[in-house]
Structure formats: structure tokens, C-alpha cells
Amino acid sequence: MTLSCAVLDDYQDAALAVADWGPVLDDVEVRTVRDHIADRDMLAAELADCEIVVIMRERTPFDADLLRRLPRLRLLVTTGMRNASIDLAAAAAQGVTVCGTASSPTPPVELTWALLLGLARHVTVENRALREGGPWQSTVGQDLHGRTLGLLGLGKIGTRVARVATAFGMDVLAWSENLTPERAADAGARLAAGKEDLLRRSDFVSLHLVLSDRTRGLLGEPELRAMRSHAYLVNTSRAALVDRSALLRALHEGWIAGAGLDVFETEPLPSDDPLRSLPNVLATPHLGYVSEQNYRTFYSEAVEGIAAFVAGAPVRQLTAG
Template sequence: MSSTEKLRVAILDDYQDVGLSSADWSPVQDRVSVDVYTDTATSEDDVVARLQPYPIVCAMRERTKFPAEVIDRLPNLKFIATTGPRNAAIDVAYANAKGIVVSGTSGKGNSTLEHIWALILATARYLVHEDANVKRNAQKWQTYIPLGLAGRTLGLVGVGKLGSMTAKIAKAFDMRVVGWSPNLTRERAAEAGVEFAQSKEVLFRQSDIVSVHMVLSDRTHHLIKESDLLLMKPTAFFINTSRGPLVDERALVKILQQHKISGAGLDVYEIEPLPSDHPLRSLDNVTLTPHTGYVSDSMYEAFWGDTVDNIVGFLEGKPKRVLTA
């Protein structure tokens, strides 16, 4: 590469086309040439074909996968800048072994917590449905009866930092909060201010709203099964803002189709973007959002501001916010 030739940078999966506008790219504009992709390459071959020319790739969350097989087919790749402090879609250990630096970013604000409660309230109060009825001038002025939260039980599958914060807000609504996870102890539940559910089954039976707050791993894939969902009250709601594969989605669809629970609020899915013919799109008892739980203007400022700073660090031979396995 000549001294005047710019390094090529790819911004991937920028659905909202915000990567360039959310940060000041002037610190690198004389040294890099940036291409923005607002769609997602759907196969490994497509990913490789797209990224062959790029030594620097900016990954937006976990939308494009970088397993060892893809990394091996990208000999020009030298640096991956991912948004967020971790990215399970990147084989970081293998990248590091191949001499590829991976850097993450900080975040800002409480967008996921805000979205959890936006989705709980929208679902339990049927906001989307009533909004649609008013706008289409439906004959009935009021259609649905919302679930009152005071005195109800919120069941948290996962009581880490986000689950604990969710519990605090639930108590402001005068809700009872119970928690369960494979590793949760009675002591840790008490520290988080939630009641300890002795089993997953107990939590699903007792809860009026179940909200999922787990990290996806091989161990937690399909952690929530049809047998769990069938334990829920017919008046209960299921909320997932964590990761789609934590839940057996086919089972959830079946239970919603059969109206065995009152409804669900979902921000995450087994396949994203959600296929156009997916049965969830046609159900009348779901509130769906397009994995925007982490999205906010302040979060994007942190993501992309740090991304530019990470690229500067890499170009200067002083990588920042480096991720290791």
C-alpha cells in the first residue's frame, strides 16, 4: 500500500445508517475510506465475498458472525471494531491467535432497561392494539382490559445487573418479584431484593409476567422450553429482551396461537431480522420490536465515538479496549 492510499473500512449491518452520523470521523478521514452496509450478508460465502478487500471491519453487535471458518477466509483482515463491550458472534480467541485485534466499546444510559419496561407496559396494557384501533376508527372505543401490575408477580429468569434493576422498577409499581436462574442462590436473590424461586417450574407457575435476562451460551440455548411455558397462567405475559435462542420459539408460537397465555412482548428472535413470513408477524397477541432494546441516541454516540477512537488506536499501533477470550 502506498503512503497516500487509504485503508478500507467496512461498517456492517448498519440497519439505521447511523454509523457515520453518530460520531465525528474526522480523526481518521484522511487515513481510511469507509463503506457502509445497511443489510446483512446471509451466508458465510456472502460474508467472505463482501469483506475480502477490508483490513478493518466495524461489526454492529452480533449481526454478522465471525467464527474461525470465516476468519480463515479473510486474509486481509487485521482489525475488528465491534460495538458493545463483548460480542459472542466473534471467535475472539481465534482472531487473537491469527494476529487480528478485536476492540469493543463502552455504552451509555439505560436503554435496555427502559425498553424492558416499555415492552412490559405496552404488552400488559395493549397499547399497540388500542393505538391501532383508534387510528382505524374501530367501532369499539375501548377493546382490551389491561393487566393491573400492583400486587402481581414478576418472574425474572436471570437476576444479574439488568434483572436487579428491572426488579427495582417493578417494586415502584408495587409488584412482587421472584427470581430464578441455573446459578442463582438464595443469598444472591436477597442481595438483589427479589424472592428466591426454588425452581424454574415454581417461577413460571407463580408469575403474572415472566421476563428473561440471561446471557446466551451453549448451556442456556433453549433454556425455556414448551413445558415451562405451559405452566404459565392463562392470564400471564411472556417478555424476552435478551436473546431469541434462549427460548424454544416454535413452542412459544404454538402456545400463543392456542391462546394458552394472554400474550408476549418480544424484542429478540431465533433469526434476525425476523423473516417476512414468520408466524409471529401474524399473531394478534404479541407486541414485537426489532431488537431495539439497546438502541438510543446516547448509546449510538458511545458505540460509534469509541469505534472511531479504537480505529485511531489501531492505526497508531496502540489498540484500545482490546477484547480477549
């Protein structure tokens, strides 16, 4: 019997092009869905015939209700080995195997610096003026050399961001609840006395934390008001780390100079969302992990996972707890 597989949220129509799906095509019929399906009824109808679904990161949540509406589903493959939008306990109870893939920390590091540099040198403002016949030079950029970069989180991504900062001649402060002075020093950073100390002393602040009950809303109004008025906030991790209403006020009222954002509470971002039009926001549509090599890894290992499942030996399984 041929199994049916849908690859969801293939925004760039890249899934079938970047990997060799040949090893599974004798047993699996694969189709891609390019546009995001937000409506849960439409999504359930689209996937009703599928034994296998491949999802891209957390673009489409798989909660218990959706899983119950997909009785044929047997294998769910997510890119990356962590996906908070999947109810793993519900999947296990329904007999759905959940597998993941490897993911490189390098692409989000590079995008973090693209946003930070774009903000510091007003790249989009000057590019727009050049294209549209506006003034020849209208801004004065911030220097990176000699400035302070504050990193909230110093894991795989934060550590790499810190090492780039030292190449620019920046002073790097870092903080998270369990960070030690020794670990900070290994990355070329100094441990801040606390979150507030880091925010008060930094010219640029970048978030590199996993979203959890402890980190949700980590930056609210008091924290954003503690930042310097000329400072920029960069978030390529998770939108919910920052209180949205407080961030909008901070940007509107000039508590901070601006923000570079790659993550949003609702994705795709609604067309009328103020973050699309605020002049002091440099925003990208969740591109942190979107790179050619990462996509090759994602979908090649998705094929491996499907092939292993068909052979009766799933690999890289995700389990609850």
C-alpha cells in the first residue's frame, strides 16, 4: 500500500528540490503545500488522507485537537529536534511517531548580525532613499567598535554571536539564570550582575533563549525602560520572550532606538500589524533558520526518517518528558 505524505508550509517551494526523495517514492506519495493553512478545519481536511506529515519548525502547531482529527496519521516529522508546538503526549497516545532532524546554529547567528548591522547603519533607510531619489545620506550610523553588546542567553547560538562581536571590537556582556563567569569567559564575554544590569549597560541587546514558562515575558515594561534610549533590541529567538504591548510602546514612545525582529507571536504577520510599518523596526519573516544548507539538512533527514519508518525502525524520535 502506498502511503500519503504532505509537506506543509513549503513557502519557497524548495522541499522537493533540495533533497533526494527517491529512496521513499516507491512506498510514499509526496505532495507539498506551499501556502500556510491557518484555518484548522481546512488543515484537517487537507491532511485527512495522510499517514505522514512533514512540518517546518513551528509554523503549524500540532495540538491534541488536530491530532485527534487525523486518525490516519502515523508519522510526524519536524525539522529540528525541538518543537514546542507539538503535543508529544497526545501524539504518543494516538500512536503517532514523532521524529526530528539536525539543525545548524549558524544561520540564525548570521541573521542576528544582519539585523544588528542593518539597524546600526540604517541600511534599509538609506537603501530606500537611494532607490527612490531621496536625500544622499540622511542618517549617522552607530559604531560597533567599543560599544557593548548584551546577550540574554549564551548557548550554541549566543556563544557564536559573542565571538563575532569580539571580532568587531565590542565589549560583550551575557546573562542567563544558570550562566557562570567561566562559561561566559569561554565565549569572550563577561557575566553581567543580573538581567537589569545587562540592559542598563548595553548599546545592543540580543535574545538567545529557549522559550519556557520561566523565560516567557522576560522583557516587559520595566526591562525595556531600563534600556538606554539609543539602544537596539534584536530578537531572533521567540517573540513571546518580550511582552508585545510593552515593546510596541517602547518603539512608539522612544524608550529604545529600535528593534530588529525575526519572530512574531502570529506568523505570518498580519498585513495590518504595526510592526510592519514602524520606522524604527527592521523586520524579517522568520528567516533565522532559512538557509540553503539548513534546508538540505532538514529535508534530507526528513527523507531518512520516512525511510526508516517505512522499514520499521524510526530514527531521531522526539518523546514527551
